[in-house]
Amino acid sequence: MRSGHVAWGLIAAGLVAVLWLGGCTKAAQVEAQGGPQTNNPSPGMMGKVTAWINVSSGCQEPTVQLIQRLAEQYKGRVEVEIVDFGTPEGAQRWQEAGLDCMAIQFNGADAVTFPAGAGTKTVVFRMPEGFLWEHVDLITAFDALASGTLHPATEQEIAELFAPVQIHLKVRAQDVREIDDGRYAQLVVDGVAIARLYGQHGGKTPAQRCKAAKEALMQWTSKPVSPEDLSVAKSKEGWGVYANETLVLLVTDEEAKAYGVATSPRALAEAWLRELRKVVSAAVQKVKAEQKAAAAQAAAQSPAGAGPAGQAPRGQGQ
Secondary structure: OOOOOOOOEEEHHHOEEEOOOOOOOOEEEOOOOOOOHHHOOOOOOOEEEEEEEOHHHOOOHHHHHHHHHHHHHOOOOEEEEEEEOOOHHHHHHHHHOOOOOOEEEEOOEOEEEEEEOOEEEEEEOEOOOOOOOOHHHHHHHHHHHHHOOOEEOOHHHHHHHHOOEOOOOOEEEEEEEEOOOEEEEEEEEOOEEEEEEOOOEOOEOHHHHHHHHHHHHHHHOOOOEOHHHEEEEEEOOEEEEEEOOEEEEEOOHHHHHHHOOOOOHHHHHHHHHHHHHHHHHHHHHHHHHHHHHHHHHHHHHOOOOOOHHHOOOOOOOO
16 A cells, blocks of 8 residues: 555544544544535536545555546536645645545535445545545446435434444464565455564564464454454554554564565555455445345335235225
């Protein structure tokens, strides 16, 4: 991950996003938004997208390029403005808008709901891509805005989005030997390699550290969880990936060097976080989809409203 921004923890129960480091210094509430008048689209436009991005840093170039392509694709239907808060002028506008992190707003709202598959999807376009949203979400949101099917997320939709659920992860701690890279331990979650551990720390070998990471994840998922429980933080020991207050993975200098001379411990921790979040998000979405399907099936089989012998009430279904 090339992002220079750091991750943030979100306390799902209170819907309070604790945004810190890299310009995310204040607690920000994720709530239903109507959007300020300044973000209303121009006459004739279906909507306006305002992307508040530190363009000058170059960290979000793939996202900037995607937005520019979408702006051209939906020209005449969607108005697009990219505000570079890496410049003095952009930073002033960004602060005056009450923002403290990267955000992409649709008619002034960064928490939006739009059609997806057979249902709808609620996404918060805050922080860089890979933390709370993916590029495919941005593409779908643009299309929904252009077609008039996107709306600001309601309080209930946001609550459902961040509601913790019980998931089961298949976690493996592998001890791997390779000719080129030597020996390392690898943490694999649901078939995805999350991290390679090369160095010793706290008297533990890479394999022991990997086993400890597995145990931390298993302990975390013993109760209902949310992807937003995962974050990156720096302690006196270094940069690490946390599940709430529990350290899962710590980046040592050996890991940073092994991943490449240009990789910093912080950047590597963010990369591990991003991969782990994706896996956890997929597991959470699967459970929630199953819950919705079960609820829909139960509602379809419910006898409520049926007449004698299960027939439709008089005047209906005739």
